[in-house]
Amino acid sequence: MKKTIFLTALLASTAVSASGGGHWGYAGAEGPDNWARLSPDYSACAGKNQSPINLTGFIEAELEPIKFDYKTGGNEILNNGHTVQVNYAKGSSIQVDGRTFNLLQFHFHAPSENHIKGKSYPLEAHLVHADQDGNLAVVALMFTEGAENKGLAKAWSQMPQHAGDKHALSSSVDVNEILPSNRDYYRFNGSLTTPPCSEGVRWLVLKEVATASKAQIEAFAHTLHHPNNRPLQAVNARPVLQ
Numbered sequence: 001m002k003k004t005i006f007l008t009a010l011l012a013s014t015a016v017s018a019s020g021g022g023h024w025g026y027a028g029a030e031g032p033d034n035w036a037r038l039s040p041d042y043s044a045c046a047g048k049n050q051s052p053i054n055l056t057g058f059i060e061a062e063l064e065p066i067k068f069d070y071k072t073g074g075n076e077i078l079n080n081g082h083t084v085q086v087n088y089a090k091g092s093s094i095q096v097d098g099r100t101f102n103l104l105q106f107h108f109h110a111p112s113e114n115h116i117k118g119k120s121y122p123l124e125a126h127l128v129h130a131d132q133d134g135n136l137a138v139v140a141l142m143f144t145e146g147a148e149n150k151g152l153a154k155a156w157s158q159m160p161q162h163a164g165d166k167h168a169l170s171s172s173v174d175v176n177e178i179l180p181s182n183r184d185y186y187r188f189n190g191s192l193t194t195p196p197c198s199e200g201v202r203w204l205v206l207k208e209v210a211t212a213s214k215a216q217i218e219a220f221a222h223t224l225h226h227p228n229n230r231p232l233q234a235v236n237a238r239p240v241l242q
């Protein structure tokens with residue numbers, strides 16, 4: 001039941017309130033401190049394994065390389081009032097723990113939600129994947145201000161300016177063009193960073209930081225009109241592996 005709720009929220013979501021559990025936001029009465037109280041569907045937001053976190057105190061582990069099988073497939077872009085999201089066609093996936101997780105969509109947060117060794121970044125991408133049982137895996141990528149990100153440029157040129165806007169991209173985006181070539185990662189067990197905050201999400205945070213131009217970072221912030229980062233959550237008993 002819970003999985004149905006969050007997959008619906010991840011996949012649909014053109015309307016601002018498409019999550020079904022009620023309105024939420026990043027400030028005031030509907031802000032992150034109150035998410036768990038806004039709806040019974042959002043009770044997980046008060047859980048002990050929430051995202052984002054400050055990634056630090058790493059445990060050395062023999063992390064297997066993620067097997068990436070990404071193809072061109074970002075073919076639709078939307079602004080749902082909480083983020084700008086590119087929906088991905090079927091056929092791109094990663095393999096983790098011997099399971100295949102299909103890439104559903106990627107979206108952005110500014111400033112970054114996760115921190116690495118206490119450092120916040122101006123922009124963070126989340127590539128959201130699900131396996132056939134509805135288990136989620138998110139690949140996260142930090143951006144620092146620098147050279148223009150060529151992969152991002154295609155999507156950015158057609159960024160929907162208003163909440164609720166959605167349209168097809170005139171040329172399909174390849175997420176390989178956004179990601180760095182080195183894909184070593186940190187790993188921890190967390191949650192969705194937006195309501196319903198469902199737990200049991202595999203978080204795979206790339207160590208290599210990408211660049212985006214000042215104009216690219218500002219374009220995103222300007223479109224959303226507000227920061228869209230949930231504050232850091234308590235790590236509690238979770239190890240962060242590297």
Ligand SMILES: [Zn+2]
Nearest residue numbers: 107109126193
């Ligand atoms: Zn996200």
